[in-house]
Amino acid sequence: MAKSENIYLIGLMGAGKTTIGRLLAKSLKMPFYDSDKIIEDLTGVDIPTIFEFEGEVGFRDREQKALAGLTKLTHVVLATGGGAVIREENRECLKENGFVVYLQCSVDRILERTKRDTQRPLLQTDNPRAKLEQLLIEREPLYLSCADYVVDSGTLQSKAAVKNILQRYRDL
């Protein structure tokens, strides 16, 4: 077991990072962190409000600071936000300090899962499909460049995805 026994989940919005991360942590009896939740707790407002007042750059600055701190912890499960891989500094922190699992998920499945969501500012557009397709093109190479392991969280239900990750993690 290397990389401080941490598990980091990356992938697009709605891929299941928060849901699967929480279940994984419960199974492994490890503490669970979600960088979005940490940012909301620290600022005292929700993510749409941060985007509204500080723009995406303000949110990314807060995210970078949160990830720099969270990747110093050991023996934790961390769900990142979908854009965590955009900045190189974040990618380095993630790759160096944990077993990075990319939850790969189709745009169709993400649209189904997020259609009633109001908490993801990047999807509050007339054409969320086009936005997700663009994000997938931009980010997929970055997700793959960080990933130690890839799981299809679009096809697998959350529990099956957890089982799959646990098998791989326990083999490390």
Ligand SMILES: Nc1ncnc2c1ncn2[C@@H]1O[C@H](COP(=O)(O)OP(=O)(O)O)[C@@H](O)[C@H]1O
């Ligand atoms: N593997 C899965 N199968 C079915 N539904 C899922 C799965 N993973 C997540 N969901 C559902 O999709 C939605 C978004 O999941 P979430 O964990 O918030 O994704 P993320 O943190 O990657 O944005 C939630 O309603 C969740 O219940």
Ligand SMILES: O=C(O)C1=C[C@@H](OP(=O)(O)O)[C@@H](O)[C@H](O)C1
């Ligand atoms: O993909 C992104 O850029 C974002 C994903 C969100 O997290 P989830 O991936 O958990 O939805 C959240 O960090 C913010 O709305 C931006």
Ligand SMILES: [Mg+2]
């Ligand atoms: Mg999440």
